[in-house]
Amino acid sequence: MKINKFLVSVIGLTLVATLIAYPVLPQQIPTHWNINGDVDGYSPRWMAIVLACLPAFMYGLFWLMPKIDPKQKSFSKFTKAYERVMLILILFMVVLQIMTFLVALGVELPIDLIVKIGISILFIVMGNYLGQVKPNYTFGIRTPWTLASDEVWTKTHRMSSYLIVVSGVLMLFCAFVSGIVGMSLYLACIFIPIIFSMGYSYYLYHCQSNKKDGIS
Structure with missing residues (x-):
């Protein structure tokens, strides 16, 4: 409140x-x-x-x-x-x-530096709280696989939360690297957690489905 x-x-x-x-x-x-x-x-x-x-x-x-x-x-x-x-x-x-x-x-x-630092802090804060987010349809990592299984949702959010915090910290350092190299590293830190979260949720759901079907 x-x-x-x-x-x-x-x-x-x-x-x-x-x-x-x-x-x-x-x-x-x-x-x-x-x-x-x-x-x-x-x-x-x-x-x-x-x-x-x-x-x-x-x-x-x-x-x-x-x-x-x-x-x-x-x-x-x-x-x-x-x-x-x-x-x-x-x-x-x-x-x-x-x-x-x-x-x-x-x-x-230094607009570019301020924005990069701001986004880095956003990542750190969001990652810090992401693991607490419960299943819903509008907030969090919403893939077909997290929405289909509460267990997949929970595991994906807990693992991704750590990765996003680490990415946020790395982004803070990358923010001070100038030129195309710095920007490439910075963008990599943004997209890697996103791609990982999608792939990890699919992997967990696939494992869960195989377990239910009795496939090892």
Whole structure:
């Protein structure tokens, strides 16, 4: 409950601050950066309002998912994990918006480094709580095999949680490696846990099915 109140306050303050800052923003604001952290895409100033609404939209999704999920009772079993992931994700979105405004006003920031560090922290936090997530249809590692078996879901999430935390830590180091090499290593740390989770859930389900069928 405290996290919800805190996020509502942060989102509200962000919207108010955006409206106050809107008149002093340039007609074009930066909205995209290349691999080197240089701005290579701009949008009209009104996009600032859209960006300010994105955290509210994300909060709305997190509020809605437990209510529409067929296994909504499962969410009560991992409320803490769910709220912590929601907190870090929305705060990250708010930080991105603040950085966008600062750059638009002429402040020089190492955007690429800040974003990489932010995503790395997201991975560490999500991985730390992923093992607590119970079977549901809207949050977590949702493959055909985890959704088909609670046992596969649990084992996949526990194993993947460790891998995602390790990947997040490695991503922090890779964030400081410049150029295409650094970006390649960084992206590898992102995609390896995703591919592993899918493959591992299939492997577990396959083993489970063979065991039920009496196949060794």
